[in-house]
Amino acid sequence: MSESGIVQNLFFPARRSKEASSPAKNKLKEEAMLVERVCAGDRSAFDEFYNKLSPMVHGIVLARVPRDEVDDIVQDVFISAYEKLHTLRDKNAVNAWIARIARNRAVEFYRRNKPTVELSENLSHNGTAKNEAKEILDAIRTMPETYKETLVLRLVEGMTGPEIAELTGLKHESVRVNLHRGMKMLRKKLGIKKRQV
């Protein structure tokens, strides 16, 4: 029997699993189960946990912090989450909880480090595409928190609106509004930049 199997049997020997009335409930249970397994020290569960939530955490951090620092902060967020996971009361709210940790870490980053100008990654003539990407990301970063986060998750991480809602814990309507208004604002900003050029 694998280690995770032993863990599951140990932790839920007398489980009365009621039939889920909806797929949403099933998902909630799965999330809670996953969190329990991570708390119990199941390495494969932690890998699953990381793979599932790392795009969201990456997007949230990327919306706030220079690109070079993002990977370190993402790793830091997951280590911190692992250490504190046992304190989480509502295991079903783990997504929103870890999103909060990611935002706090991003804020802490600016508290600890003086703001620096992010150098263009590619100074050669062939870097036009990368420069363009940087410009767009910079424009997104100047937006209000809710818009920039949602836009980064949509346009950079490639998530759909429903996925963003599920992962961040926001309502579908809220995500839809953020996307729509965020895009409108982004178009304006990019339109203005093009005119300046």
Add this chain to the structure above:
Amino acid sequence: MKLFIKHTFKIFLLTAFLLTAINAAKAQTARLQFENLKYLEDRARDVVEVNIDGKILKLAKRVLVKVKDKDAKIVGEAIKDLEGIYVRVYRFENANEFSSNDVESIRSQLQTPGWEKLANVRSKKNNQKIDVYTMFEGDVMSGVAVLISEDRSVALVNVIGPIDIELLTELGGKLNIPNIDIEVSEGKNENDKE
């Protein structure tokens, strides 16, 4: 003279027997009875049940001694006189699926002589109630009982024997305490002596 010696010997035996009985009774009362929690188990969505005592505890202590690791030594020291750990955690689908009366059987056991209240916390957040009780034999702790109930969960921890609570709190969350490689063999160990 002979009669006197006989009587003295009888009194001595009786006293010894009484003392043993008292000690045994004390040791028993440090252990809480969880049998009356069946109804919680039936209604709960998730149940966690852990019982570590007797042979399992001895084996586990032996492993900690075998491991040459600083953290393992600390844990080993903290639990060297431990006699048992019993844990029950019940999680419910919805709030208020159980009433305070359901855990009353546990609370009533903690009202018996021997148990002393260490902490009592009530919080409106999630309707949280925390009760911590300890039992001492002289200056030595012989048991700890923790009862935490919230809207959707009930957690019971019963530790028999002396244990460093502060250390245990620090250890919480750091599940894989000693960093060791373990080889699992099929048969008994060479050094396995009962």
Add this chain to the structure above:
Amino acid sequence: MKEDYLWDKTGSDSEIEKLESTLKTYRLKDTSPPIIPVVEFETEIATPAKSNWLMRPAFAAFGCLVIAAVSLILLNNLREPEQAIAAAEDTNPIESKIESKNPAPVKIVSSKEEILHTQEKPLKITKASFSTQLKKRRQLARKQQLRAQKISYKKVMKSRAKPKLTKSKKNVVRLTKEEKEAYDQLLKALAITGSQMKIVREGIKGERVNSAEKDGR
């Protein structure tokens, strides 16, 4: 339709698609999760103690063999001059068929002293002296070979003697299945107990803060 694409990628929107392809460079690459401290129950173990224990007598035996071989060679070496002397005392010096580089005439070696104090100029080649030199060279080569073998063997044994380490230096423990399960259960019990105690501590802290605030008022 445009709104649909922005929401759930149904339909198409060239502007958003262009933005996506431009910004894709910033997307999270496949990274591995951070290494968290876990107990790895490995079935492979290093057995340095055993190997050390077995190899020591083997190495000692080899050492003795080497010493014996060297002493044999030395003994041989000592015997060679005597043989050469005995050969030289023979009245018929044998002409060497080997041509020397030095075209000096071959000198017939006739006395013990001359053999022992033979100089290389001019090259005195007799069968006896040649064979002596050849033997000496062979012995030297053999000594060097043995020395090299000894060194390389030492290196091999040293490298073998080191325990095979995994990623980090870890203790290796052998347990039975029962012990492992008991150990698992104990750690889990301690973890749950510890986490509940943390909740208690936080609850008590919260109470203290509340009462401190009330007192402050």
